Amino acid sequence: MNKIETKNLNLYYGTFHALKGITMSVKANTVTALIGPSGCGKSTYLRLFNRMNDLIPGVKIEGDVLLDEKDIYNNKGMRIDELRKKVGMVFQKPNPFPKSIFENVAYGLRVNGMNHASFVEERVETSLKQAALWDEVKDKLKKSAFALSGGQQQRLCIARALAIEPSVLLMDEPASALDPISTAKIEDLIYELKNKYTIIIVTHNMQQAGRVSDKTAFFYLGDLIEYNDTNIIFTNPTDPNTQSYVTGRFG
Amino acid sequence: MISSGISSLAVLLIVIFLFREGFSLFSTSPLENKNIIVVNKTNPVSKLNAGQIKAIFDQEITNWKDLGGNNDSIILFTINDISNYFSDEEVGAEFEFLPDKLNALVDSNPTMLAVYQDKYLAKKFSGKIVNVAKNNIPDFIMGKQWFPTAEPAVQLGVAPLILGTLLVSFFAILFALPVGLATAIYMAEVADERLRKILKPVIELLAGIPSVVYGFFGLIVIVPMIHDVFNLPVGETALAGSIVLGIMALPTIITVSEDAIRNTPRSMKEASLALGANKWQTIYRVVIPYSMSGISAAAILGIGRALGETMAVLMVTGNAAVMPKSLLQPVRTIPATIAAELGEAPAGGVHYQALFALGCILFLITMAINIWVQAISTRRKMNK
Ligand SMILES: Nc1ncnc2c1ncn2[C@@H]1O[C@H](COP(=O)(O)OP(=O)(O)OP(=O)(O)O)[C@@H](O)[C@H]1O
Numbered sequence: 001m002n003k004i005e006t007k008n009l010n011l012y013y014g015t016f017h018a019l020k021g022i023t024m025s026v027k028a029n030t031v032t033a034l035i036g037p038s039g040c041g042k043s044t045y046l047r048l049f050n051r052m053n054d055l056i057p058g059v060k061i062e063g064d065v066l067l068d069e070k071d072i073y074n075n076k077g078m079r080i081d082e083l084r085k086k087v088g089m090v091f092q093k094p095n096p097f098p099k100s101i102f103e104n105v106a107y108g109l110r111v112n113g114m115n116h117a118s119f120v121e122e123r124v125e126t127s128l129k130q131a132a133l134w135d136e137v138k139d140k141l142k143k144s145a146f147a148l149s150g151g152q153q154q155r156l157c158i159a160r161a162l163a164i165e166p167s168v169l170l171m172d173e174p175a176s177a178l179d180p181i182s183t184a185k186i187e188d189l190i191y192e193l194k195n196k197y198t199i200i201i202v203t204h205n206m207q208q209a210g211r212v213s214d215k216t217a218f219f220y221l222g223d224l225i226e227y228n229d230t231n232i233i234f235t236n237p238t239d240p241n242t243q244s245y246v247t248g249r250f251g
Numbered sequence: 252m253i254s255s256g257i258s259s260l261a262v263l264l265i266v267i268f269l270f271r272e273g274f275s276l277f278s279t280s281p282l283e284n285k286n287i288i289v290v291n292k293t294n295p296v297s298k299l300n301a302g303q304i305k306a307i308f309d310q311e312i313t314n315w316k317d318l319g320g321n322n323d324s325i326i327l328f329t330i331n332d333i334s335n336y337f338s339d340e341e342v343g344a345e346f347e348f349l350p351d352k353l354n355a356l357v358d359s360n361p362t363m364l365a366v367y368q369d370k371y372l373a374k375k376f377s378g379k380i381v382n383v384a385k386n387n388i389p390d391f392i393m394g395k396q397w398f399p400t401a402e403p404a405v406q407l408g409v410a411p412l413i414l415g416t417l418l419v420s421f422f423a424i425l426f427a428l429p430v431g432l433a434t435a436i437y438m439a440e441v442a443d444e445r446l447r448k449i450l451k452p453v454i455e456l457l458a459g460i461p462s463v464v465y466g467f468f469g470l471i472v473i474v475p476m477i478h479d480v481f482n483l484p485v486g487e488t489a490l491a492g493s494i495v496l497g498i499m500a501l502p503t504i505i506t507v508s509e510d511a512i513r514n515t516p517r518s519m520k521e522a523s524l525a526l527g528a529n530k531w532q533t534i535y536r537v538v539i540p541y542s543m544s545g546i547s548a549a550a551i552l553g554i555g556r557a558l559g560e561t562m563a564v565l566m567v568t569g570n571a572a573v574m575p576k577s578l579l580q581p582v583r584t585i586p587a588t589i590a591a592e593l594g595e596a597p598a599g600g601v602h603y604q605a606l607f608a609l610g611c612i613l614f615l616i617t618m619a620i621n622i623w624v625q626a627i628s629t630r631r632k633m634n635k
């Protein structure tokens with residue numbers, strides 16, 4: 001059974017054809033890396049799954065996007081906020097709220113009506129532990145999230161996404177703004193989280209894709225060029241474009 | 252460069268001029284027309300202030316003991332009473348005998364308080380000139396009586412005017428802020444681009460309407476409405492002023508807070524939405540807290556607009572210089588007072604100087620508000 005699937009998916013920004021007939025499926029509890037040169041549509045594709053593209057005026061979507069084999073766009077029974085509870089997202093730049101560390105993590109619980117104090121406290125703690133941040137912040141939960149380093153902020157954002165217990169985690173270049181040590185921490189984290197979550201990660205870092213992902217999808221100019229097991233994509237790709245991109249000889 | 256130098260110089264000169272005129276008030280006496288107050292030399296009272304003089308003339312104080320003297324009734328004498336004591340011949344055709352007669356009168360009446368001009372002071376004066384306290388800053392700011400043309404001593408208490416100004420402005424903002432904020436949120440977060448393109452110029456237009464027009468609107472619509480709804484004798488009240496000022500402050504509040512709201516980073520809103528928050532939760536929990544300093548700047552700028560507004564308030568508040576006790580009473584604001592009274596105050600007189608001093612107070616209040624805005628916006632820059 002596929003956790004996530006798109007079938008002949010086309011997306012237009014106005015008249016610009018950004019995703020061209022993408023058909024692809026992702027199994028549960030795997031990590032899938034989306035790679036490709038800048039502007040090829042990786043973020044656009046990622047943002048399909050929590051319907052973030054809906055916010056942009058002029059976006060037109062054709063084809064099917066399925067989560068747990070149910071269509072998430074043409075489905076009256078699927079509320080967007082319910083969908084987004086199931087599909088968490090971590091953005092490229094850490095974007096904590098101007099609130100305390102605790103309230104950042106509790107945010108998703110509160111907006112979804114889970115306000116019981118001891119329950120919230122427990123969830124905040126587990127999420128911070130899952131994001132490997134608990135030991136660093138447990139004594140300053142009331143402090144502003146802005147007081148954390150960039151790497152800590154990004155792990156806070158991961159904890160924030162985990163707190164509402166999604167089943168899918170979308171990560172758009174989650175480590176691109178971070179130093180190597182923070183990056184390594186995030187990568188370890190992704191490896192850990194795979195047990196509980198289905199993860200799709202956009203990255204420009206080939207080593208990173210190789211290290212963390214089970215499957216890799218190579219996008220180019222809105223097309224899905226090649227999608228296969230990560231070790232095949234990196235060692236023995238079919239398409240010459242993929243070959244030159246993963247070996248760094250691209251354009 | 253040169254032009255900014257010239258304009259700062261001009262502003263500086265205006266401020267200096269304003270304060271020089273205003274402060275000259277505090278070296279003058281509240282007694283009009285070079286009047287002096289004379290008592291018998293045996294009278295222990297030797298000092299009076301403007302308020303006491305007014306109370307004596309209003310017959311609120313009729314006994315010397317209320318002024319720190321003996322338990323005797325005050326016999327009040329002004330120059331108009333002269334015919335009760337002396338015939339025209341005794342005074343003389345040219346009033347040449349008047350000084351001596353006045354002196355004799357006070358000499359023979361130990362409980363008399365006489366007010367006359369200093370040119371009628373006798374050569375061999377044997378009474379006592381009462382020392383009248385000069386106009387001073389504490390009495391000016393804290394005094395509750397504004398009778399700038401009272402005879403013989405003007406009453407220059409501006410507390411009712413300051414409070415009237417603050418009251419009307421405060422409630423103006425209280426009315427305008429929720430409406431303005433709701434509009435700003437609607438424009439920044441809800442309305443689509445097309446609607447926004449219509450709304451924006453309309454709101455800017457609102458800012459350009461002359462204040463007399465708002466005044467007329469208030470007079471024709473708001474004042475009768477208040478009159479009917481609250482069943483009042485007059486509809487010209489602080490409430491009317493607050494509503495009209497609130498409407499006038501709306502464009503400022505809307506524009507500034509819409510800007511702040513629009514400045515909320517997209518990533519902040521996306522983070523909230525991605526966590527399953529709906530649009531309203533996102534606005535309420537992320538957008539408003541994030542733009543709070545911009546919104547407070549909008550509120551303060553709105554207050555500033557309300558504080559300085561003259562014409563419209565003048566037209567709808569009823570202009571009674573009394574300590575405001577409720578919104579449903581007439582009040583008078585500082586700008587309205589200056590505008591209404593400057594024309595009839597003789598240049599250089601006490602009244603004229605007092606109006607300038609009022610101008611100084613208004614200037615200080617608005618300056619404080621500007622500094623406050625600056626402080627908030629620098630804090631906002633530092634937060635980002
Ligand atoms: N809001 C938008 N309106 C119009 N065009 C857009 C919008 N967002 C993205 N695009 C276009 O769609 C294409 C795909 O963009 P996308 O952000 O998905 O690329 P990406 O692969 O994530 O690139 P990068 O690696 O630089 O993040 C680009 O050509 C981009 O210019």
Ligand SMILES: [Mg+2]
Pocket residue numbers: 042043044172202
């Ligand atoms: Mg991208």
